[in-house]
Amino acid sequence: MQTRGVIAAVAALALVASGTPALATETDNAPAALFVAGKRGNTLSKVDLTTGDEVLRVPSCVNPHELATSPDGKHVALACYGGTSVDIFTTDTLTKIRSIELGENARPHGIVWLTAIDLYVTAEGRQSIFWVRDPLRLYPETIREELSLLEFKTGKRGSHMLVVAPDTKTAWTTDLGDRTVTKIDLLGRxxxxxxxxxxxxxxxxxxxxxxxxxxxxxxxxxxFALDPMTLEVRQTVATGRFPLRIAVWPQGDVAITSDLQDGALSVIDTQTAKVIRTIPVSSPVEAQARFQVTILWSKDGNRIYVAETASDTVAEVDFASGVVLRRFNAGEGGDGMAILP
Structure with missing residues (x-):
C-alpha cells in the first residue's frame, strides 16, 4: 500500500544562520535568465540570456542536480542530490533563504514547482516523492511551526525524474533502478x-x-508515448543513442530527446510518433568531450538549452534552424537548469 507521512518542521526546516530571511526583491523587470546547477563544482550559477554572461555564481550543496523556478519567478529551488535537502535561493541575488530537510538518505533529484504553495521532489534514496506544502512560508526565528511534507512511496529503486499533472492530483516518476514508470495518486486514495x-x-x-x-x-x-492514467504504451519511437532526457515543446507538436552519445537532439512529431529531424549540437566525436545531459525549452519554444556537463558549457540552440547560437560558461559540471522568462 502507498505510504503517506507528515514530518514535523523540527526535522524538516533549517533556516539560514543569519536569521529569518528577507523577502525577495521584485523581479518583474529583470532580464531573462538561466540558472545552472554545477554538480562537480557544487555551485549555482545565473546567466543573463540577453548578454550571455554568467552574472552570478554561488556555493551550493554537494552534487546539486535539478532546479525549478517559482511561478512568480522570484525564487529557484535546488535539489541537493548529494544530500537530503531542497535549498531555495532568490533569483535576483542567488541568496539562499531556506533549506528544507527531507530526511535520512533522501537524495532528492527531480523537482517541479507547480504553484506558489506546491513543490514536488523525488527522494531517490527513500524510493519516494515529497509534496512540499508552502515552501516559501516565512517563520519567525524563535518559532518552529509545522511545515507539511507529504511523502508518497513509489516502492521502486532509483525514482529519479518527475512530472506532475496541472491539477496536482497525479505525479509520475521514472525509476532507473527498476526500469519502470510509476504513477502516484497525490490524493492518497x-x-x-x-x-x-x-x-x-x-x-x-x-x-x-x-x-x-x-x-x-x-x-x-x-x-515512448504512454497513456497517463493506464500507463499503456501507445507508441514507440527509435531515437538517437542514449536519450537521457525528453522534453515536449511548449506548443505540444513535438518532443525532443537529448541523445548523449550522438551529441544531438532527436525531434519527434508527437502526432505521428516519428523522428522528423535531428539537430546536431556537437559532432559524435565531440559528444564524449561535451557529454550533453539536461535539455530545456525557452518559454516561447524558440530556443533549446542543452547542458554540456563535461565541457562546463550550456549550448543555446535555435529550434527553427537547428543552429547553435551561443555557448555559455556556467560552473563546473553544469547539469540541472531552470529558466526565468
Missing amino acids: YAPVSVAVGEEPEGISLSPDGTTLWVSARGSNQA
Whole structure:
C-alpha cells in the first residue's frame, strides 16, 4: 500500500544562520535568465540570456542536480542530490533563504514547482516523492511551526525524474533502478502503479494538454508515448543513442530527446510518433568531450538549452534552424537548469 507521512518542521526546516530571511526583491523587470546547477563544482550559477554572461555564481550543496523556478519567478529551488535537502535561493541575488530537510538518505533529484504553495521532489534514496506544502512560508526565528511534507512511496529503486499533472492530483516518476514508470495518486486514495518501460527509462515529460506521457529510455535508444492514467504504451519511437532526457515543446507538436552519445537532439512529431529531424549540437566525436545531459525549452519554444556537463558549457540552440547560437560558461559540471522568462 502507498505510504503517506507528515514530518514535523523540527526535522524538516533549517533556516539560514543569519536569521529569518528577507523577502525577495521584485523581479518583474529583470532580464531573462538561466540558472545552472554545477554538480562537480557544487555551485549555482545565473546567466543573463540577453548578454550571455554568467552574472552570478554561488556555493551550493554537494552534487546539486535539478532546479525549478517559482511561478512568480522570484525564487529557484535546488535539489541537493548529494544530500537530503531542497535549498531555495532568490533569483535576483542567488541568496539562499531556506533549506528544507527531507530526511535520512533522501537524495532528492527531480523537482517541479507547480504553484506558489506546491513543490514536488523525488527522494531517490527513500524510493519516494515529497509534496512540499508552502515552501516559501516565512517563520519567525524563535518559532518552529509545522511545515507539511507529504511523502508518497513509489516502492521502486532509483525514482529519479518527475512530472506532475496541472491539477496536482497525479505525479509520475521514472525509476532507473527498476526500469519502470510509476504513477502516484497525490490524493492518497490509491496505491502507486508501475509498469516496465524500455531499458533504463530516465527522461519524462507530460504533454501540455495532459493527454500523453512521454518517456525516454536511455538503455534501449527509444522514446515512448504512454497513456497517463493506464500507463499503456501507445507508441514507440527509435531515437538517437542514449536519450537521457525528453522534453515536449511548449506548443505540444513535438518532443525532443537529448541523445548523449550522438551529441544531438532527436525531434519527434508527437502526432505521428516519428523522428522528423535531428539537430546536431556537437559532432559524435565531440559528444564524449561535451557529454550533453539536461535539455530545456525557452518559454516561447524558440530556443533549446542543452547542458554540456563535461565541457562546463550550456549550448543555446535555435529550434527553427537547428543552429547553435551561443555557448555559455556556467560552473563546473553544469547539469540541472531552470529558466526565468
